[in-house]
Amino acid sequence: MPLVSGVDVINESTSRGLVAGAFNTTNLETTMGIVEAIERVGVPTFIQVAPTNVALSGFDYIYDMVSRRLASSPIPVALHLDHGKDIKVVEDALAARFTSVMIDTSEHPYEENKAISAHARTLCAPTIALEAELGSIGGKEDEIGPDHADTTDPGQVADFVDAVGCDMLAISVGNVHGYSPNARIDFELLSAVRDASRVPLVVHGGSGLPAEQLGRLIEFNVVKVNVASDLRNAMIRTFGEAFVANPNEVSLIRVSKDAVASIADVVERRIRMLNPSVA
Template sequence: MALGYLSAMLKSAQAGKYAIAAFNIIDYNSARAVIDGAQEMNAPIIIQLSVKTIRLWGFKPIASWVHAFAADADVPVALHLDHCKDLDVIRGCIDAGWTSVMFDGSALPFDENVARSLEAYEIAQAAGVGLEAELGAIGGTEDDKFVAEDEAILADVDECIAFCAAMPKLATFAPAFGTAHGFYKGEPKIAYDRLERITAKVDIPIALHGGTGLTEQQFERCIQSGCAKVNISTMHKQQFIDGFADLRRKEPTNNEPIPYIAAQYDAMKSGVKQMIGLFGSDGKASVTAAR
């Protein structure tokens, strides 16, 4: 089927109390593993990319991979731009066929974040695609962005309400509530009370950043509290590497590239299916609106 749109997909997930997995892909093989895993689980899925990955491969090649895979799939697939501060990259993604984009102004003062996010929001609205925006400082490392644990800032509830009121048609909203990018160094300190106060006042589906390393119980509580999109990046990248490395350890004299690509694909697809099961989106393709 044609690519789906983030807003419609996440509204379905929000209403159904499940979450859609959003995987940061690395290359063609990664995209194939994610969409094939979703197809096998009959689940909606979000393919998203970092700015540095887009700069490596280019807008059009990435769009061509994902559009081709989605056309052959029977499940909703959205193509999303992850953390981005550059409006030119946002425009480039939209022009190439992305169905949603993210503007990350979370490092800016509140008023400036609103103003800059509004610029991105107007670009996205004019093009008919969804926008994700972020408030607060989510800890950890994501691409070239690093926020130390002691510098992470939970989103202010009143500011969340004002932020979303300025952009009522956001596809998804990413407030900081204690999760972190990368591997957790200790027990995640999730501010469930803050998340629940935000979702009680804001009707926009919430995006959970920093999904790698959370427990099944933590995912379940976040999803039941309003998180409809869960980002998985670090785990997927690790499986991308481990797929090659594990086979090399098992077969050190194997110098044929294709078995390594196949092993990498299998490792990533297995992780995709595991996360889909945890998020409750398995079997939900037919009840997830694509547009």
């Protein structure tokens, strides 16, 4: 089916008691692997890209690639901008027909973050889902990390969500960007944030969290969990292993197909970790 609104993915996920994975793509192999896994499991999903990962392609190419692959798929999927750090990037993604966007000015002072995020809302049609971030998530993604990491203050949540009008709220509750195997969710803090928020929550840094924690997130009104590092590592590892096995390897298509299969396996495992009830 054609790409759907991020609002539709949120609504279907919450109505079915599911957590939507949000899987970062960069290229054709990653996209094909993500969609293959989605079709195996049959759950609504976000495919997303960060501005740092459109350096070769631009947003239009990502849209064309993802929408073309999904045209023959029965699964509802939204195309999401991950970590739009300024209004210009949000405008670029919307111009490329993305159906969901994130404005992330969480490193700014609270009032400035609130004002910029609210401005992003005015750029989005009602069918475009807006994710904003409160509290700065630590770690690095694409070798870029915040100057500081702050956990989300539950006392600011209601005011922020009401002022911004966001559809999802990205939070910092012990989750860490990148592959951080020692990251752990503070469920007491997550519970307080959930109780303060009238919109579903988003957890970034899904690659580093253990399965038993991922499987509990549905209890806390989490609707979206981001996974990027696992997918990228699967692709790089596949090509690296192929070279080690045969430094004279020249069958790019064979290795590319192996990478698609590896990425699909990673995505399927993460979806099932997030949704233990899915058969």
